[in-house]
Amino acid sequence: MSVVGTLRRCALPAAAAAALLIATPHAASADVGGGNVSVGWSIDNTPSSGMTNITFPVTVNPATAHKEGIYFAQQYSFADGMGYTGLQPRENSGSNERLSARFSTFTQGATTSDPLCHEGADGGPGVTCAVDFDAVYGHRYDIKVERTGTDTWSGTATDTVTGEATHLGTYTLPAGSGDLQGSQGGFVEYYLGVPSCAEMPRSDVVFGGPTSTDAGGLSGTSRANYEYSDCVGESGYQAENDGAGTHVTRGFVS
Secondary structure (H helix, E strand, C coil): CCHHHHHHHHCCCHHHHHHHHHCCCCCCCCCEEEEEEEEEEEECCCCCCCECEEEEEEEECCCCCCCCCEEEEEEEEECCEEEEEEEEEEEEECCEEEEEEEEEECCCCCECCCCCEEEEECCEEEEEEEEEEEECCCCEEEEEEEEEECCEEEEEEEECCCCCEEEEEEEECCCCCCCECCEEEEEEEEEEEECCHHHCECEEEEECCCEECHHHCEEEEEEEEEEECCCCCCCCCEEEEECCEEEEEECCEC
């Protein structure tokens, strides 16, 4: 398992994670790994018991390369356990643009009977759910992580322009795992190798501020932090605030 994969699963405190991430070496092969951008999110006034749902808005803009290799993700934590969800570009199918959604947990003892899911996540314990679907780049997708039963959680991605909702999967956590916590991190990742940083495929994404319907309605912010791993300072990385969200661009090749 890669250092990056290990770090994003462990949900280290920010200071410790930053120290380890900065120390990550370049890939030893002729190719370089694409590297990542760290993103952080938080929701103010989260109840001490946690939340039963969080919605993460994600807009994959048209300038993003329509090919495999990029992951726009937001992580989330339970009182005991964590996971992530997000969108990955795919090649067009005829005239249809395509995205792939992920909805995973890295919680020991998690189970699933959903046909979109299988047990195991990034080579460790947990559950991974995945689905490819026709999409429109430039539309905002609201990705909702929601408790749908006792210790059972489901994911949904809704196109906020058309209203079309895509089921992402369902899994069940061990009893006592608790509800969703009010802050975590996310990332923009290029997970395939490239011959050089100058040939990095283009990423163009807006992570909106997360929201929850709990406690009468809660809202928060998403902010980009820094690049890490490969191609730091060589990827054309830029980030700027976009209201409660963050607009991140990286790479060159469409």
